Amino acid sequence: MDLAAVTDAMLADAIASAAPGAAHQEEAELYRRFAPRVRLYGLRHLRDAAAAQDLVQEVFIVLIERLRSGGVRNLATIGSFILGTSRTMASDLRRTHQRRERLTDTFADRALCVAPTEPTLDQARVDNCLNSLPPRDRTLLILTFYAEKKASDIASTFEMAAGAVRVARHRALARLRDCVMGESSR
Amino acid sequence: MTGEQCSRGASFGDLLDYWVGDFDQGSAERVEAHLFECAECAQRLADIATMAAAVAEAMRGARVQSIVTDGVLNKLSRDGVRIRTYAPEPGTFIPCAIWPEDDLVVSRLRGDFSGYDELTLVLKADEGPELSRNVDIPLLSGKREILTATSASHLRRLPSMRLRLIVSGKRGDTEHVIGEYGLEHGGAMSR
Numbered sequence: 049m050d051l052a053a054v055t056d057a058m059l060a061d062a063i064a065s066a067a068p069g070a071a072h073q074e075e076a077e078l079y080r081r082f083a084p085r086v087r088l089y090g091l092r093h094l095r096d097a098a099a100a101q102d103l104v105q106e107v108f109i110v111l112i113e114r115l116r117s118g119g120v121r122n123l124a125t126i127g128s129f130i131l132g133t134s135r136t137m138a139s140d141l142r143r144t145h146q147r148r149e150r151l152t153d154t155f156a157d158r159a160l161c162v163a164p165t166e167p168t169l170d171q172a173r174v175d176n177c178l179n180s181l182p183p184r185d186r187t188l189l190i191l192t193f194y195a196e197k198k199a200s201d202i203a204s205t206f207e208m209a210a211g212a213v214r215v216a217r218h219r220a221l222a223r224l225r226d227c228v229m230g231e232s233s234r
Numbered sequence: 235m236t237g238e239q240c241s242r243g244a245s246f247g248d249l250l251d252y253w254v255g256d257f258d259q260g261s262a263e264r265v266e267a268h269l270f271e272c273a274e275c276a277q278r279l280a281d282i283a284t285m286a287a288a289v290a291e292a293m294r295g296a297r298v299q300s301i302v303t304d305g306v307l308n309k310l311s312r313d314g315v316r317i318r319t320y321a322p323e324p325g326t327f328i329p330c331a332i333w334p335e336d337d338l339v340v341s342r343l344r345g346d347f348s349g350y351d352e353l354t355l356v357l358k359a360d361e362g363p364e365l366s367r368n369v370d371i372p373l374l375s376g377k378r379e380i381l382t383a384t385s386a387s388h389l390r391r392l393p394s395m396r397l398r399l400i401v402s403g404k405r406g407d408t409e410h411v412i413g414e415y416g417l418e419h420g421g422a423m424s425r
Contacts (some may be wrong), residue, residue: 085269085276088283092253127270174288175297183355183371186300192254193289195306199256205303205374214256218247225285 051077060115060126068116075112082130083108089134090141099141106137169228177227185220192217240274249279253286296337299366301355302383303374307340318386320417327396327416331423336386343401345413348377350403353412355382360396360416394421 051059051073059081062074086107090100110133114120120129178186184206191197191205199217203210238246244265251257252265269276292298293306296315307317316335321342322328332339347353353371358364375381380401399415 081273082270084280088269088276088279089266091283128267131266131270169284169288171288171291171295174285175292175295178289178292178298183301183368186298187302187372187374189289190293190298190300190302190306193286194293195303195309196254198254199251206372214247214251217254218250221250221282221285222246224289225281228285228288 056081056126057124060120060123063112063115064118064120064123078111078126079108082127086130086134089131090138093138094142102144103134103138103141106141107133110137173228174224177224180227181220181223184216185223188213188217188220189224240272240278242268242272242275244268244272244275246278246282249275250282253279253282297385297387299384299388300382301368301371301374302340302381304381307381307383310338317383322399322415322417324413324415327418329418329420331420332386332390333423338383339386339389340381340383341399341415341417343380343382343399343413343415344378345380345401346378347373347380347401347403347412350405350410350412352404353380354402354404354409355380356398356400356402358398358400360398362395365392365397389419390422392419392421395419 054062054074054077056078059074059078063071063078065071066074083104086104087100090103091097094100094103107130111120111130114129120126122129178189181189188202188206191202197205199210199213202208202217203213206213208216248257248265252262255262257265269279293310294313294315296310311317316337317340318333318336318338319340319342320328320330321344324345330339352369353373355368355371356364357366371380373380382399397417397419399417401412401415402409403412404410
């Protein structure tokens with residue numbers, strides 16, 4: 049069976065219906081589909097690659113155990129179940145990770161803690177494209193993604209409305225994306 | 235990350251606003267619920283996250299030439315970027331050089347930049363060609379100061395020469411030179 053064509057609910061049902069551990073291909077497919085989303089959820093809320101990777105592992109341990117034991121009531125909304133589990137576990141992990149961060153800051157090289165699984169772009173290409181953007185676009189992206197400023201903060205600096213900043217930021221990222229992707233496809 | 239909307243109507247702009255934290259909790263939760271149902275948007279968000287990380291990495295690597303703020307410079311310092319700063323006065327030349335430990339060179343340009351429709355910053359060799367031109371630069375540090383950051387590795391490639399940073403402003407169709415700032419670039423130094 050081509051698992052790529054199977055719905056999320058069908059995958060969850062196959063895992064729940066099989067003997068524990070027997071549906072390992074379906075489990076792998078579910079992981080392939082949802083692990084990136086859980087990781088993004090973790091990055092968005094925990095702001096740390098290592099913590100996000102921890103979240104993926106924790107969520108999938110719970111998910112697979114609950115599916116195998118019949119503990120997921122509505123398999124048709126498996127995405128919602130994974131999101132709910134991510135929310136609960138992220139809250140727990142945030143506390144654990146804050147303690148770990150303090151330990152790591154004290155005793156170890158932080159670079160060693162970053163999971164090597166993040167997708168990456170050709171950094172030299174990104175650098176060139178960023179430097180070729182109009183100055184306002186470049187600054188907007190730097191303030192957003194490096195300085196981590198929200199639209200309302202940038203609005204006061206740029207003397208623009210927050211809504212206009214959001215539109216300009218969207219366009220600036222689209223220009224950067226077009227440059228990076230355009231060059232990569234040549 | 236092609237197109238602006240997924241087949242269920244979620245927009246690229248919504249995903250970007252969600253990622254940078256510009257949505258209230260209710261809107262953010264709606265986006266999250268959608269992301270766990272829509273593989274297409276999950277992939278778009280992954281692309282946004284990757285691009286965002288690459289922008290931050292370019293900054294941490296001091297490889298971006300840009301107008302910046304003191305806040306950005308402070309964050310760069312906290313990230314271990316070594317910054318050398320020059321503050322040339324308008325109409326004068328000051329000596330400058332790039333040292334082996336420098337990652338980023340910042341010029342603090344002071345003047346009255348208020349009341350212009352558009353500001354342009356040009357770097358040129360004194361009595362020579364333009365090396366770069368940035369049109370419509372933003373004023374980020376009030377109306378009386380512009381902070382421009384340049385990669386030290388980029389400047390290291392320049393020979394010893396006199397450089398001019400020229401800030402001009404447009405009022406209507408007329409372009410005015412607001413300030414010329416001279417740097418006696420001594421080239422790449424060693425200790």
